Amino acid sequence: MSDNYNQLYEDLEEKLRMIDLEEDNLLKKSEQSFQMVLIAINQLREGLTKNPLDSQASEILFFKEIKPKFVSKLIYHLSVFNIETNKPNGGIKVKRKYYQNELDKLKRYFDNNLEFYRYYRTHSNYLDHKYFVRGKQDIRLTLDSFFFRDRSKFLYQP
DSSP states (O other): OHHHHHHHHHHHHHHHHHHHHHOOOHHHHHHHHHHHHHHHHHHHHHHHHHSOOOSHHHHHHIIIIIHHHHHHHHHHHHHHHHHHHTOOSSOHHHHHHHHHHHHHHHHHHHHHTHHHHHHHHTTOOTTHHHHSSTTOOOTTSOGGGGGGSOOTTTSOOO
16 A cells, blocks of 8 residues: 555656756746645545555554655645745845745744644654544644644645
8 A cells, every 4th residue: 555655656756856847937836836736635535545544553654654745745835835926025125024924934833733743753653543543633632733634625626
């Protein structure tokens, strides 16, 4: 199972590299990349539909290791697109202030989810059954970690 997803991810990486080499316009590059990642995520979902996760261990592996690779690309390219399209016209001071504000937003998001980041980055597994298994949401855990679970409205069809 994991080999198919790894191949899908490698193919996505190659397509993103090609877009990066061929397109100079940052907005077009981020938009094309976003669309490419959406296609890959939909292929990921189709693969999951054809071969459902048959155990809690495979579900944890999928939502902890496989899906975040794809979703992180989606979030990144969407963020670049949004930041660049909302960039104000003006001099260097105006743009510097805008970019600093965007960095501050990212820092606040990171700080608000620090507990989950620590858990994930230290390769802990004692809460995997809460974070990475569908239907096991716990309101006391950080809710922003929902991106790493299967959310159909997040994986919309283009």
